[in-house]
Amino acid sequence: MLLTVVADYGTGDLAFAEVRQRLALLLPEADVAAIPVPPFDTVSAGFCVAQLVFGEGPADRVVYANVAPRQDADDPREDNAGERLVAARLDSGVLVVGVAAGASLSFLAAEGVPLRAVNVPDAGSQFRSRDVFPAAVAGLARGDDDLLGEAVTVAPAPERAVAYTDGYGNLKTTWYDAPAEVGATVRVRIGQAEVEAVVSDGVFTVPAGTLSFAPGSSGWAGRSCYELFARGGNAAELFGNPASGTRVEIVPPKGRG
Template sequence: MIVHLVTDRPLEDDDGEGTDLVRRLALAFPRVAIEVCAVPAGDTLAAGFCVAQLACAGGPDRRLVACWVGDDPAAVAPGPWPEGAGARLCVGRGAGGTLIVGPNAGWCWSLALPDLRGLCFLDVAPAGRDTWGGTLATAVAHAHCCHPHVLAGVVDREHVPAPPVAAVAHVDRHGTLKTTIIGLPARLGQTVDVRIGAIAAPALVSDDGTAEPRPSEGELLLAPATSQWPAAADLGPPRYAELRAVGGSAADRFARPPTGTPIAVTDA
């Protein structure tokens, strides 16, 4: 089994909050691999993309995704949902059965929502910033073990904010720009103009970067975020697109745009 932890808590300090959370999860799940996916502080859009991809794309059958973003999840943009409910932890499952636990913060659940089977509040209430690590570890353990009193009501899906349309969602360690663009905006092999902020550049619409003719070094590709992420026709979530540079960094080409930056794609 693998536990994926999506968090903005720093792990460099042995006494830091992020390290403490990893320790708590390790105690709750002994002899289980814990893999950390780091996102910028308070960035629920990046967290939401990582949660959705880890939980909804292909991978090991036995895995669990936990999310912890923000000092006060209820205060993270675009605001608490439902209005006035305060900081709560929620639980859901992807279509493949992957368990997801995370706060009702910003866009943490927005990109996974189309593929979720159920979304409920958990009967574990955080008391403040210093208790979030222990609270999340307890909530994950209770949800995984199907504790009889773990659920505390169904979440109204209308309260989950829709992600921004055609925007930068996450920048991975390779400099790939994950986006909220649903599907591919043009036919395979077509060159399109991509504008992010003040910078525009041509990009080749591709399936996985292996089609002929082979892309050249440094060429920008607009392709599915992962071939293992189900398409809408498979009753999974939409397969979001990503921008990557062959042998380089797409993020650098566009001056490292922050998440949420709009993306315009037009015919070349």
């Protein structure tokens, strides 16, 4: 069994090691992998979850997502309560368990994946992903669907926005169609930064030193996520390292719009 943990603890953080130890105790047969995302970044988490869930892999894999900024309520919280744990078991056999915070599960919901509450406390520890949730993950992984409760709805995924920044600085977005004809040069605005990009049908089909806006290596449901790729450079740096969820806009030519 492959169990992937998507969380915002930080690369090499002690928290990842503690969660992995707890999961190894409860699911010793699982091969546990850790995927970090920036602190409180539910959009990146949701993107990673969808890419892992809808991509090819063993049917018995589990994706456990925990990015829980506890921003669903501003009032003081008792007993470290936070967003609830939910789960989905896909027809493919893949199990997803995650905290329903922000966009962490929104990309799944957008594809019609039904989400259900997990009957486990949402309080009791500051570190719920180590102390509270792993037992539920293990139970669900072993087929205990008595843990599942009522249907849950989540916020929609951001449209035409940055979804994830990979290790090369490529900006994966929630654009699924070309903003102009292939070969056209467009001006892309993200936050306060504007950079010219060439619309292409492949990220490498532009000369070195050029920014392309093209279908990238990520996507699901028969669609590719368009990606801003600086050949020989770093697209994220060109745009000031925008946070996931930031809008990606095409600036109309002068004299139009």
